[in-house]
Amino acid sequence: MEVWKFLLGVEKSDRSNEFTQRRARYESYCEIDKENVEVSKRVRGEVNRYLQRTxxxxxxxxxxxxxxxxxVICAYLNCNNSIEYSPALIQLCAPFVITMSAEYDVYSCFERLVDTLLAESSLASNINKRIAQFLSYFRTLLPELYNYFEEEELDVGEWTSSWLRNLLAKELPTTCVLTLWDVYFAQPDFIEFHPFxxxxxxxxLKDSLEDLEQSEIRSMLLRLPKMNMLRIVSQAHNIRSEIQTRYGSLASPRSL
Structure with missing residues (x-):
């Protein structure tokens, strides 16, 4: 996925200064302190769990x-002291570790993605507003499933927060994440498209979810099965058009 570097803006499409740019990124990464005893221990534990699952x-x-x-994660947190470690950082970093051979490329892409996600959360004021908008669409589009979740007293905040914050990196099988992010990074509004x-x-998954009880629903939502992500993306475009027709226009969390 070398193209991700260009899609994320880590490298420029103009290759005339490619060597100079790469050398500068490499040297910049080498200068970053990567020692963080407390974070290192937690990263190792979560990575081991991730490796077992995959x-x-x-x-x-x-x-x-x-x-x-x-x-990579220690370097990022050392450069961003206001950000606390979260296990989600492992899942957000994994696709770059898988697809890129150079550690400094992994860092550059990981940094760009996490910065983008954090900036979007800041613009949206807080995740509760994004969840409220998403649940409004959920209730409109899939009222039967929404009501079933309420009957089963499912904690919607638990899974919706993770889904919306982390681009499904924690929930989808890794191969599905790679396909989905390939689509996402090729479009400028992927964060706004993500809820769809x-x-x-x-x-x-509607029919399968409606056959399950609360604990089973929770398990499926937090560890999704393998799906054809290109079909999911195609359906997401249809859903966005359908909701736009119903609502007249799509509200952005930035305007809430």
């Missing part, structure tokens, strides 16, 4: 990957 996919080298995760992908997933 062992069958064989996407990461269990011998070399942990050190890359540790260095979440709705498409709920629509796709």
């Amino acid at each position: 062992k069958k996919e064989e996407l990461l080298d269990p011998h070399t990957a942990p050190a890359i995760f540790e260095a 992908v979440c709705l498409a997933i709920l629509q796709h």
Whole structure:
């Protein structure tokens, strides 16, 4: 996924100064302090759990990957003291560790994505407003499933917060994340489009979810099954058009 570097703006499409730019990023990354004893321990534990969950996919080298995760995440947190460690950082970093050979490329792309997600959360004031908008669309599009979740007394805040914050990196199988992010990074408004992908997933899983009880629903929503993500994305475009027709226009969390 070398193209991700260009789509995320880490590298410029004009390759005339490519070597100079890459050298500058490499040297900048080398200068960052990557030592953080408290964070390192937590990263190692979460990476080990991630490797166990994804062992069958064989996407990461269990011998070399942990050190890359540790260095990249510690470097990012050392440069951003106001940000606290979260296990979600492992899942957000994993696609870059999987697809990129150079550690400084992993860092640059991870930094750009996390900064983008944090900036969007800041513009939206708080995640509660994003959840409220998403649930409004959920109730409109899938009223039967929404009501069933209420009957089962499902804690909607638990899964919706994670889905919306982390681009489904924690919930989807890794191969699905790679496909989805390939689509996302190619479009300028992927964060605004993301809730409709979440709705498409709920629509796709509706029948299965309605056959489950509360604890089983929760388990499925927090660990989603493998899906054809290109079909999900196609359905998400249809859902966005449908909701736009119903609402007249799409409210942005920035305007709430």
